[in-house]
Amino acid sequence: MSDKYSAEYVEYEGKYPFKQFLEILNDDEEVEVYASIDILIEMLNNNNRIPEKxxxxxxxxxxxxxVKHFNRISRCLYFFVKGKKIYFTNGFIKKTQRTPINEIEKAS
Structure with missing residues (x-):
C-alpha cells in the first residue's frame, strides 16, 4: 500500500462516468482538470490545507x-477511501450557483 494519495475512477454498470465527462470537454479543459487533480494530490501528499477555491x-x-476554464466552470465529484485513494465519480459543467442535488446523488 502506498503512503501517497492517488486518483482512481469509479466504475458503474461497466462504464466510467468521470471519463465520460472528460470526453465532453475540449482538450484545454481536459488538461485543466488533470492539472487540478495533480495539484489536489500534491497538496494532500504534502499535508497542505486545501483551499475552498x-x-x-x-x-x-x-x-x-x-475547475475554472476560459468561459465556463466544471465540477468533479470525488470521495476518499482507506489507503489514500481518491475516487472520482462524475463531473458536470456548472450552470447554477449551487451544486445540483442530482449530481451529488450520482456520486453517492
Missing part, C-alpha cells in the same frame, strides 16, 4: 474539485 466538501464524504 480548489475543493469543497459537499455532504456525506462527497467533495467537489472546482
Amino acid at each position: 480548489l475543493s469543497k466538501s459537499l455532504k456525506d464524504g462527497i467533495f467537489e474539485l472546482r
Whole structure:
C-alpha cells in the first residue's frame, strides 16, 4: 500500500462516468482538470490545507474539485477511501450557483 494519495475512477454498470465527462470537454479543459487533480494530490501528499477555491466538501464524504476554464466552470465529484485513494465519480459543467442535488446523488 502506498503512503501517497492517488486518483482512481469509479466504475458503474461497466462504464466510467468521470471519463465520460472528460470526453465532453475540449482538450484545454481536459488538461485543466488533470492539472487540478495533480495539484489536489500534491497538496494532500504534502499535508497542505486545501483551499475552498480548489475543493469543497459537499455532504456525506462527497467533495467537489472546482475547475475554472476560459468561459465556463466544471465540477468533479470525488470521495476518499482507506489507503489514500481518491475516487472520482462524475463531473458536470456548472450552470447554477449551487451544486445540483442530482449530481451529488450520482456520486453517492
